[in-house]
Amino acid sequence: MEERKIPRTLEEAYRLRDEAETIEERDFYQEHVYRLRREEYRARGIRTEISARRRERQSQIEFSREMFFLEVNEIVSNRPHCTPEEEAEARRFATRLDNHAFLKQLASPHSNAVDLYRRNYLELLRLGKPPAEAYYISRVMGLAGEEEFRRTLENVRNSGYPKGGRLSYLIERSAIQIRDLPGGMILILLTFFASLFAFVWVSGGEWQTASLETTILVGLGLIAAGVLMVISAVFIFTFIRSMNK
Known part of the structure; x- marks a missing residue:
């Protein structure tokens, strides 16, 4: 039996799970996803002894994450002259954004941060933005309500940048890069x-x-x-x- 690679990071565990060729292999890496997520919780002082109901909720979150990545891949792969490198880049920035959103929602459970950040990223990809730019504009948009989001999206469609123009966006983008x-x-x-x-x-x-x-x-x-x-x-x-x- 071929020895399976043990992932060291959460992103690597997700990647190996999604690339699994058999159900057994996928379940193996799914357990490592849960293990690394629990370790992240413990490092942040979050209790990991959760009830069956919360375990079910965790499964729903994992499923919604898979659907999010599938949608990202579908949008990018349907672009003309799409390359494997661009697909990998879209997934990499989707992972970064989802991790950021997840931590935001942990800090403020009623903020709906995960859904809002995913909405930002997907809509910007549909506009044809490169994955890196879609990621940073998504972060600049933040937890915008639907009306504010539509206005900002219209600004991006017309000028290429969120409200405030190019200079404001470049400053905020640089600040996010330093914060990361x-x-x-x-x-x-x-x-x-x-x-x-x-x-x-x-x-x-x-x-x-x-x-x-x-x-x-x-x-x-x-x-x-x-x-x-x-x-x-x-x-x-x-x-x-x-x-x-």
């Missing part, structure tokens, strides 16, 4: 306070009587520190504003 990094928010805060310290330290120095070259270097340092502070402040503000997205 381990310790991204800490990095931004450290940059802000380091820039503030450098600005205060340099501006308080006795450089008024220094040579022209020194004055120019100090001036450039002050400008650089000020620019970094402004950029960091914009990202911090964007983080705070997008906490519910």
Whole structure:
């Protein structure tokens, strides 16, 4: 009997389960999906001793996730000149978005976050957006109600970007990319306070009587520190504003 690979991450477990060729193999990886999900729960302090009713609810969630990925694959595969790489990319970003939505719904069970994020992603794929762009616009849209969602979708259809235009979208997209990094928010805060310290330290120095070259270097340092502070402040503000997205 061929030895089966033991998945190390939840995404890998889902992939191996979906690629299974037999029912026995699929059930094997499904158990690893549950195991890795339970480990994620324990790491977040969530109880895993759930009742039979909640187990049934978990099965429904797993089924809805499968249907979501099937719909993503159907939309992308029907595009002209679709490549296997594009299908894999669509699934990868769908997984990232679904994990984000699931954690949002755990934090706020009545937010309906999973359904709303899936709606965002699927509609943007239907508009012809590349998977990466569909993912980031979905995150920028956040938990929008139906009316707001339709307005935002119309903006995307007309201009290619959500409300606020290209610059606003690029800032929010960059903020999301940094947030997705381990310790991204800490990095931004450290940059802000380091820039503030450098600005205060340099501006308080006795450089008024220094040579022209020194004055120019100090001036450039002050400008650089000020620019970094402004950029960091914009990202911090964007983080705070997008906490519910």
